[in-house]
Amino acid sequence: MLDVDQGDAILIQNGGSTVLVDGGPKPATLGRYLDQLALNGTTIDAVVLTHQHADHYQGLRELFATRRNITVRYFWENQDPSPNVTLARLRDSIAARVRRGSLIYRDTDDPCANGAPLCTVTLKGGAKLHIMRPDPDGQKPNNRSAAIKLVGPDSASFTMWMAGDAEQDEIRWFSSAGYDRSPGMRVDVLKADHHGSCNGVSDAYLDAIRPSIALVSVGSANDYGHVHLQAKTIYRRHRVSWYRTDENGTITIRARGTLNSSYTISVERGEHNADGQSDRRASAAACEEQ
Numbered sequence: 001m002l003d004v005d006q007g008d009a010i011l012i013q014n015g016g017s018t019v020l021v022d023g024g025p026k027p028a029t030l031g032r033y034l035d036q037l038a039l040n041g042t043t044i045d046a047v048v049l050t051h052q053h054a055d056h057y058q059g060l061r062e063l064f065a066t067r068r069n070i071t072v073r074y075f076w077e078n079q080d081p082s083p084n085v086t087l088a089r090l091r092d093s094i095a096a097r098v099r100r101g102s103l104i105y106r107d108t109d110d111p112c113a114n115g116a117p118l119c120t121v122t123l124k125g126g127a128k129l130h131i132m133r134p135d136p137d138g139q140k141p142n143n144r145s146a147a148i149k150l151v152g153p154d155s156a157s158f159t160m161w162m163a164g165d166a167e168q169d170e171i172r173w174f175s176s177a178g179y180d181r182s183p184g185m186r187v188d189v190l191k192a193d194h195h196g197s198c199n200g201v202s203d204a205y206l207d208a209i210r211p212s213i214a215l216v217s218v219g220s221a222n223d224y225g226h227v228h229l230q231a232k233t234i235y236r237r238h239r240v241s242w243y244r245t246d247e248n249g250t251i252t253i254r255a256r257g258t259l260n261s262s263y264t265i266s267v268e269r270g271e272h273n274a275d276g277q278s279d280r281r282a283s284a285a286a287c288e289e290q
Contacts (some may be wrong), residue, residue, distance in 0.1 A: 001252075003245040003268070004029050006195065006219030006226075007055035010162065011037070012150060015125020019046045021148060021162055023059030030059030034068060041069045046121055048108075048131060049077035050164030051145040057090055064093035072103050074121075078134060078144050079107045108146040109133055118183060126153030130183040134166075135173045142194060143170040149183050158255035158263045159187035161209055165194040168288055171205045185209050188263065189253065192216040196227030196244065198234075198287035206238040213241055213265065218276065220246035225280035230287055232279070243267055247274035 002009040004024030012019040097103035111119035117133040130149040138144040145164030152158035190211035193200030195218045218226045249268030
């Protein structure tokens, strides 16, 4: 989980495959990581934009900068109409690659282009990425977030659930859509929905996912009160520890992917379960925001 301030960007590497889930709010910030991680001139096998908010898509524009010479094989997003000029520019870059035949563009509403609600991508090292259709009736971008489950080469080795900024309506919908059965929602690690907002977590959600750890991508001086005090209370109630980018920097998980092997979490600074300078209690209405 890259430290991109108030936004999301998650880099996954397995057996030579590279996947990027969201790109953060600033092309320059993602660009620094592309430099540091030696990704210029390489192939990114899959990019998933979970939903249409700038703090998730703006950084992805840097992938298409000519000077970086990065090949993107697949790009998923929900392709809903949008008035955002910056999103239109990203889509123009995608469309140009599609016309050249170098990129396959998929709609998360039909992630495998075969009508099925679930598409499974197998990475070169054997890990699997399950990309799930978002709520078709979601009333705003957050509740149109695609859910993604990462499963290690052996399903007992490591699992992680990521669902963008999904809020209460959509996190209830995940179970009704059958995702609790296929691909299954129980995982080791949860990417906290909506930057640690109380409208992105509930007792029922954690009962379904049963993570040991939550990772929160959040800005150090955000205006939203993230991480909300109510969210931390729910995590504590379920004995879920958390790490957060504002206090811990970039968070790295390493899993060997063999049966019964453990995974490790390393951070640039700080400890788990930290409080942040912006954390505050949200109103009851905000925690059930529609």
